[in-house]
Structure formats: structure tokens, C-alpha cells
Amino acid sequence: KAGVTQTPRYLIKTRGQQVTLSCSPISGHRSVSWYQQTPGQGLQFLFEYFSETQRNKGNFPGRFSGRQFSNSRSEMNVSTLELGDSALYLCASSLGQQSSQYFGPGTRLTVL
Amino acid sequence: GENVEQHPSTLSVQEGDSAVIKCTYSDSASNYFPWYKQELGKGPQLIIDIRSNVGEKKDQRIAVTLNKTAKHFSLHITETQPEDSAVYFCAAIGSGGSNYKLTFGKGTLLTVNP
Numbered sequence: 001k002a003g004v005t006q007t008p009r010y011l012i013k014t015r016g017q018q019v020t021l022s023c024s025p026i027s028g029h030r031s032v033s034w035y036q037q038t039p040g041q042g043l044q045f046l047f048e049y050f051s052e053t054q055r056n057k058g059n060f061p062g063r064f065s066g067r068q069f070s071n072s073r074s075e076m077n078v079s080t081l082e083l084g085d086s087a088l089y090l091c092a093s094s095l096g097q098q099s100s101q102y103f104g105p106g107t108r109l110t111v112l
Numbered sequence: 113g114e115n116v117e118q119h120p121s122t123l124s125v126q127e128g129d130s131a132v133i134k135c136t137y138s139d140s141a142s143n144y145f146p147w148y149k150q151e152l153g154k155g156p157q158l159i160i161d162i163r164s165n166v167g168e169k170k171d172q173r174i175a176v177t178l179n180k181t182a183k184h185f186s187l188h189i190t191e192t193q194p195e196d197s198a199v200y201f202c203a204a205i206g207s208g209g210s211n212y213k214l215t216f217g218k219g220t221l222l223t224v225n226p
Contacts, residue, residue, distance in 0.1 A: 004155075031212060043156075043201065043216040056213055090155050097212050098144045098205050103155035 001026055004093050004104035012110045018079040021107045025072050025093030032074040033101060034066060037088040046089075049074055050096065081111045114139040114206040118217025125192050126225050133220045135202035136184040144205040145185050146214070147176060149198045156201060160187070192224045 005024045013019050025032050034046040045058040049068035066076040072093075078085055088108050092101040115138040125131050137145075143164035148156035162169045162176045162185065169176050173192075178185040189196055199221050203214040 033212065033214070035214075042218045043203075043214075045213045045215070048212050050212070058213070092214075094212070100146065100158055100161055101214060102158060103148070105153075105155045 001028075004091060004102055006089075006091055006104040006107050008107060009105065010108045010110075012112065013081050014112050015081055015083060017081050018077065019081060019109060020075055020077050021089055021091075021109075023074045023076075023091035023093075023104060025074070025091075026102055029093035029095055029102075030072050031094045031096050031099070032068055032072065033092045033094070034074070034076050035090045035092065035103075036060070037090055037106070038086075043090070046076065078109075083111050085109065086111045114142060114204055114215040116202060116204050116215050116217045118202050118220060120220060121218065122221045122223075124223045124225065127192060127194060129192055131187075131189045131192055131196070131222055131224075133187045133200055133202065133222070134184060135186070135204075135217050136182075137204045137215075138183070139204070139206045140180075140183060142204040142206050145176070145178060146203050147174075147187050148201045148203065150201065150219075151198045159200075189222075192222075194224050194226050197222055197224045 007022045031050045033048040047057045052068045063079045068074045088106040090106045092103045094101045118135045146161035149159045150156045173190045175188045199219045202217045
């Protein structure tokens with residue numbers, strides 16, 4: 001089975017812009033979670049989608065949003081980018097609740 | 113919410129030695145504990161996981177132990193090899209509405225010296 005794929009792998013944006021990241025889960029996985037990884041804060045949960053519904057959201061401002069499509073692919077959007085949004089954004093897919101989560105390679109976002 | 117503490121933050125061992133990384137968690141209802149290995153430029157890779165109805169699980173050179181009473185779990189790597197060098201993260205999944213959200217420890221940078 002192909003693993004979790006994320007596109008693009010690298011992005012450079014300037015403050016105030018917005019960005020959309022994409023994640024394709026492992027075939028058959030209906031749950032997609034997003035995490036932000038930074039050297040200072042480590043890995044932090046953003047949100048999780050299952051069957052196109054957001055089931056939980058982490059402690060991030062409303063500028064961070066996401067959605068999931070009927071084929072389980074997911075996108076996350078960050079509007080009005082700030083310097084502090086520079087991070088590795090990871091998505092993970094799983095079969096469902098308390099199932100093993102498998103991560104993609106991440107999208108490295110740099111905000112200038 | 114759940115809080116996971118991980119120690120040590122760095123660990124250096126000689127090839128062939130064992131390495132142990134320890135984590136504690138705060139939510140007594142947590143019942144799933146995975147371990148991830150992250151190499152430079154890659155996403156975290158699931159290497160082993162354990163559920164709260166099991167005290168120990170082993171996979172070749174890697175083992176995880178869980179003490180629910182003390183709320184801590186540990187990763188044991190035996191006969192370490194240079195390719196084991198990476199950052200290792202422990203995590204826990206909480207209960208109720210957070211039963212799909214992983215809370216991670218801060219990571220342990222393991223260096224295996226040849």
C-alpha cells in the first residue's frame with residue numbers, strides 16, 4: 001500500500017498571505033489528523049477529520065482551518081500567515097478511533 | 113487534557129549497547145501508547161505501540177513496557193546500531209472526545225556511536 005502523501009513538500013510564503021496544504025491518506029483510511037511541528041513546541045495537534053466531519057480541534061487560532069473530501073483526502077488552510085506559522089505540517093491517517101496513525105513526510109512551510 | 117513528559121532529551125550510546133527512553137502521562141484513562149522514530153527530513157515513523165490491556169510488547173530489538181498504576185511507559189532498544197540514530201517520540205491518546213488525538217512527548221535525540 002502506498003503511504004500517506006503530502007503536497008507540496010516545501011513552501012515559502014510572506015506574511016499576510018494564505019496557504020493550502022494537501023494530504024492523501026493511506027487507501028482505506030478514513031481518519032486524517034493534522035499536526036504542527038516546531039523546535040520550540042514540538043508536535044501539536046491541529047484537527048482531525050473523519051468522513052468529512054471535523055471531530056476535534058486543537059488550540060490554534062481560527063486562521064487554521066481544514067476540510068476533508070469524500071475520497072478522504074484532506075486539505076488544511078492557513079490564512080493571514082504570521083512568522084510564527086513557519087513549521088513542518090504533518091498529516092497522519094488511520095482507520096479510526098484509537099487506531100495506529102501513520103504520518104506523511106510533511107510540508108515545510110517558511111513564512112518570510 | 114493529556115500531558116506527556118519524556119526523558120531524557122538526548123541520549124548517546126555505543127553501538128551494541130541498550131537504550132531506554134521513558135515517558136509519563138497524566139490522563140489515567142489513556143489507553144493507547146505509540147512510539148515514533150523521526151529521521152532528519154522525514155515524518156515520524158510508527159515503530160511500536162501498546163494498549164493498556166498489555167504490560168509489555170516486543171518486536172525484534174525493540175520493546176515497550178507499560179505501568180498503568182504509575183502512568184509511565186518505556187521504550188527499550190537492544191543491540192543498538194548506527195541506523196537507530198534519530199529522534200524518538202512517545203505519545204498517548206486520551207479518553208472521550210480526545211480518543212483520536214495524539215499528545216506527544218518532546219522527543220529524545222538518540223545517537224548511536226560506532
